Amino acid sequence: MHGRAFAYWIVLGVVATVVAGAATHNLLLVAVGPVAVAAIALAVSFATADRQAELDFFAGYAATRGFDYVGDTSTMPLTPLLGAGDTRRCTHWMRGQLGGSLGCGLGHYTYEVRDRDTRGRRQVRETRHFTLCVIDIEAGITLFPGLFLCRRRGIFGRLDGHDWLSHRNRHKVELESAALCERYDLWVDDDQDELLLRELFVPSFEVLLAEHPLQACFEYRAGTLVVYVERVISDEGHLDWMREVSAAIAGRFGAEIKEQPRVA
């Protein structure tokens, strides 16, 4: 609803409350009604404008970076994060090329954990928001069965909300860089080739992860790489960083996969 139509609706609402107040001999309705109608109209207009501005921003961002704006969508639950919780949704989703050759999806992701109350009604217990970049690197599916670089949670990590990553049949690996170990926990599937893992984490890759200001985490499973940060990014600079760090991580995987004779 735009411009004049919106103004007509406000005037109509105000007149309606005044008439209703007069008809019912209710002075309070005559006095407060128009103010309430105006306030509601303002709130609705602000919310609409805000949503439209957000939509315009993401559509514009996608267009300038060579991405296609998809909007609301869903993803396949290929990694633990993409299958986390009871309900999941992707918003402001963009599809395009990363580094010129890798197809990727970039956008916001939310999952909700639900449980039942005493009356048996389902209610949302926890809602988690992410910004993520999903990249398809199918060639590494046999080399890296499951690799999860998560934010370090520490001793009280379990209390810090829902952990979507199951640690069954997985073990934690300590890398050489103390700075990296302070920032992240690396979990790998038990059947992961340790030598290959060490080859993947070359010193330059470790330094990139340990020093990148975005502090992005990633998961690689079933040939899908998910680079994520546990917050909603809605500005151009941070989205660019997200694309850059995702491209760097995907590039490292690609380089390592290429070096393996059985894949190349």
Place this chain on the structure above:
Amino acid sequence: MTVAYIAGGSGVVLLVWTAFAFNALIKAHNQVDESWSGIDVQLKRRHDLVPNLVETVGAYAEHEQATLQAVTESCEDAAQSSGRRGRQAAEHELSQAIVGVRGLSERYPELRASEQYRRLQAQLAEVEGEIQYARRIYNANVQRYNSRVRGFPGSLVCRLGGYRPTGYFELSPVRLDAAAEPSRPAAGRKAAVA
């Protein structure tokens, strides 16, 4: 009785505190050792490239046997060197020798234009970059470890395991020509004093 409880409780707290401090120190020490092995891997990759480099350059610059001999000997010395300080000195010599070989390409245009030589230079540049990153990780770990050893309570418990502050690893990157430079900027030339 109360005094005994307080003394006992304090003793337990002190014991737990010492155990945590000691564990943290061991972990920091292990990380230093692990990051050293990271440098070692990259240095060995560089050693592996030297015979190819000598062979390729030798094919174009037959009259430069002294320079090629020097780089071969430096590589052997570096491979046989022991201890971190000894290794640092030997690797520094090897870096200098590689710079010498690289200088030959200025005098032999055919060598400079050779596809194999350019590929080797690119590989060398990549390894040099990784050495500098590995060195950065190592030195950062050493700094953390030394802070624990010199700081409180590490300074009290380090004597239990004979832990002492350790030196940084210093190795200037070999400067290569612009065509073979890695895409990422290498770390600082001199990060710390051993």
